[in-house]
Amino acid sequence: MRINRLPATTYRHLKMNDVDLQWPxxxxxxxxxxxxxxxxxxxxxxxxxxxxxxxxxxEKAIVQKCALLPETSEDVRIRICxxxxxxxxxxxxxxxxGSSLTLIMTFENxxxxxxxxxxxxxxxxxxxxxKLVQLxxxxxxxxxxxxxxxxxxxxxxxxxxxxxPGVGDVYNGVRVELVGADSKFSSDxxxxxxxxxxxxxxxxxxxxxxxxxxxxxxxxxLKDEAHKLFxxxxxxxxxxxxxxxxxxxxxxxxxxxxxxxxIPLILCSEEDVEGNHGAAIxxxxxxxxxxxxxRGLDETASQKVMTRAYLNRVIQMIGDAQVTExxxxxxxxxxx
Amino acid sequence: xxxxxxxxxTIPAMDVRTPKADVGHEAQIGRISDDAVFxxxxxxxxxxxARALIVSGFADNVSKELPLEYALEMNNxxxxxxxxxxx
Numbered sequence: 001m002r003i004n005r006l007p008a009t010t011y012r013h014l015k016m017n018d019v020d021l022q023w024p025x026x027x028x029x030x031x032x033x034x035x036x037x038x039x040x041x042x043x044x045x046x047x048x049x050x051x052x053x054x055x056x057x058x059e060k061a062i063v064q065k066c067a068l069l070p071e072t073s074e075d076v077r078i079r080i081c082x083x084x085x086x087x088x089x090x091x092x093x094x095x096x097x098g099s100s101l102t103l104i105m106t107f108e109n110x111x112x113x114x115x116x117x118x119x120x121x122x123x124x125x126x127x128x129x130x131k132l133v134q135l136x137x138x139x140x141x142x143x144x145x146x147x148x149x150x151x152x153x154x155x156x157x158x159x160x161x162x163x164x165p166g167v168g169d170v171y172n173g174v175r176v177e178l179v180g181a182d183s184k185f186s187s188d189x190x191x192x193x194x195x196x197x198x199x200x201x202x203x204x205x206x207x208x209x210x211x212x213x214x215x216x217x218x219x220x221x222l223k224d225e226a227h228k229l230f231x232x233x234x235x236x237x238x239x240x241x242x243x244x245x246x247x248x249x250x251x252x253x254x255x256x257x258x259x260x261x262x263i264p265l266i267l268c269s270e271e272d273v274e275g276n277h278g279a280a281i282x283x284x285x286x287x288x289x290x291x292x293x294x295r296g297l298d299e300t301a302s303q304k305v306m307t308r309a310y311l312n313r314v315i316q317m318i319g320d321a322q323v324t325e326x327x328x329x330x331x332x333x334x335x336x
Numbered sequence: 337x338x339x340x341x342x343x344x345x346t347i348p349a350m351d352v353r354t355p356k357a358d359v360g361h362e363a364q365i366g367r368i369s370d371d372a373v374f375x376x377x378x379x380x381x382x383x384x385x386a387r388a389l390i391v392s393g394f395a396d397n398v399s400k401e402l403p404l405e406y407a408l409e410m411n412n413x414x415x416x417x418x419x420x421x422x423x
Contacts, residue, residue, distance in 0.1 A: 010347045236365075238340075253355040260352040268344045268365050271337040275365040277346070283355030 001053040003145075004173050004202035007233050008267055016229060016263050019200045021171060023057055023086075023145065024115055030089030031081045046121045048149035049173025049202045057145065058090050058119050077104045077323070080118060082142075088117035093130070095122065095156075100129035104323055107134070112141035119147040124156035126180065131159040133318055137330050140195075142168040154180030154209070159187075163314050164199065165331050166192035166226070175204040178212035178243075189218040190314035192307060192334075193226025193258070202231045203247075207240040207273070216247035219314070221307045225257035233265040234275055241272040251281040252310060254303055304335050337367050338391070388418035 005018040048054070080089070095101055107116060116138070124130055136144060150158050164170050176185045185205055193199050205214040216232050234245035251260050264277040284299075284306060292302040311331055318324045337344065346363050368390050376386035392399075392414050399407040 006347075008345050008347055010349050014349050014351065016349055016351075251352075253352060253357075256355065258353065258355065260350070262350045262352075262361075264348065264361070264363075266344070266346045266363060266365050268337065271340045271342070271367050273337070273366060276363070278360070278362040279348075279350060280358075280360045281350060281352045282358035285358070 001056065003050040003054045003171065004200055004231065005051050006202070006231055006263065006265065007204055007235060008265060010263065014261075016231070016261055019171065019229070021054075021145070023117070023143075025056060027057065027060070027086045027088040027115070027117065028082075028084040030087045030116070030118065031083050032078050032089065046123065046149035046151050047175050047177070048119065048121070048147045049175040049204055050145065050147040050171070051173065054119075054145070054147055054173070057088055057117050058147075074100075075102045075104075075320070077320075078106070080105060080107050080116070082111070082114045082116045085111075085113065086115040088119075088145075090119040090121065093120070093122045095124045095128040095130055097125040098127045102131045102133070102319065104133040104318070104320060105135070106323070107136045107138050107144060107146075112139060114138075114142040115145070116142055117145040117147070120149075122148075122150040122158065124150065124152045124158060124183075126153045127155040128153070129157045129159075131161070131319070133161045133320075133323070134163075135318075135323070135327055136164045136167060136170065137327070138167055140167045143171070144168055145171045146173070148174045150175070150185075151177045151179055152183035152185065155182045156180060157184040160185075161314055161317055162187075162189045163311060163327065164189075164191040165311060165334055166194040166197055166223075167334065169198045170200070172199075172201045174202070175206075176214070177206050177208060178214065178240075179208045180212075181209040182211050183209055184213045186215040187217065188314045188317060189216075189220075190311045191218070191220040191228070192223070192311060193220065193228050194223040194255075195226065196224070197226045199226070199228040201229065204233045205235065205245065207234070207236045207243040207245060207270075209243075210240060211242040212240060213243070214245045214247075218249040219310045220250070221252045221254060221310050222258040222260055223255045223303075225255060227259040227261075229261040229263075231263050231265070232277070233267065234277070235265075235267040236270045236273040236275060238269045240270045243270065244274045245276070247277045249279045249281075250310075251279075252306055253281060253283050254307075307335060337365065338387070384418060384420075388415045391418060
């Protein structure tokens with residue numbers, strides 16, 4: 001199946017328009033621990049970043065639904081684990097008017113060669129606020145498909161933090177529809193690619209309502225023979241007057257065999273908008289290496305310092321002291 | 337973006353396979369700033385001329401590399417294209 005498709009395609013020979021995903025169709029249910037309870041909520045038909053071809057994976061998935069009542073505020077943590085070779089699950093959140101939610105999802109305890117597929121669908125009603133934190137804390141050698149779809153009504157705000165610290169192949173799709181006026185989306189992603197790891201990311205933000213705001217920031221480090229493809233799309237639809245969108249990616253390339261592919265799109269059919277995108281890709285420059293060497297750090301130590309700095313920018317934004325500490329310790333363990 | 341019927345799609349692709357390269361890319365999209373038009377109009381220009389001057393500024397990097405007669409021709413073409421674009 002082909003997933004993570006660009007909304008506007010580029011030359012086919014670049015092989016950046018989408019990715020071919022080989023995924024088992026027989027999936028066991030995910031094992032998840034946490035305060036997330038199953039309750040009745042309307043099924044929501046929300047488009048996701050991975051796209052409709054990924055639906056076949058999630059067709060038989062157990063759907064855990066959560067409807068958050070008006071003007072409530074909750075912090076929820078879910079630990080997601082796979083207990084078989086292939087597991088999938090869907091989380092459905094209907095966040096009602098004026099309520100706010102911080103949801104921390106940690107992908108944990110996936111055995112080697114496991115396929116772990118998680119789909120999160122969110123509907124944010126008027127003035128609802130959601131902060132979704134997703135942290136990959138699995139053992140090495142697994143594959144993660146993380147697919148998100150979100151619709152924001154008037155004044156709603158969706159904040160997404162993701163950390164992928166280089167422990168398995170990652171296929172990440174995020175699609176956000178800013179339907180209501182004054183709705184907002186911000187995304188901060190940090191990743192480390194090492195070994196022969198593959199990271200394939202697709203972020204799509206559709207500005208439909210007036211004065212909608214989006215921000216995409218991705219910082220990453222690539223080592224060894226890692227392959228990363230980042231697709232970031234900001235689409236200003238007709239009628240989205242006063243909308244603003246920014247996307248930026250910084251990549252530190254440390255390995256001779258790394259492949260870094262970046263494709264930041266701005267699509268615009270509205271006159272009164274502001275859109276910016278930027279990307280900076282490069283290795284550690286000599287001035288930086290000299291500065292760190294003058295502080296007693298050799299090249300390997302300098303690379304660790306920079307990798308930690310790239311990941312910590314997002315880890316420090318988590319907001320939960322216990323989870324932050326756990327993630328910092330996990331990254332320290334990985335960096336040795 | 338000068339009008340509501342135009343469309344702009346920017347699809348830059350970067351493929352970097354060496355740590356020895358430094359690659360950067362930036363793009364901006366937006367309408368002509370009302371403040372900039374107001375500033376030029378307060379100096380006695382018509383709105384049409386103010387917008388034409390700002391659009392010429394976008395082509396400045398190219399036109400200043402051209403021989404003088406071609407640069408003048410290009411600026412005249414922009415002014416001509418902008419004629420009647422207001423109202």
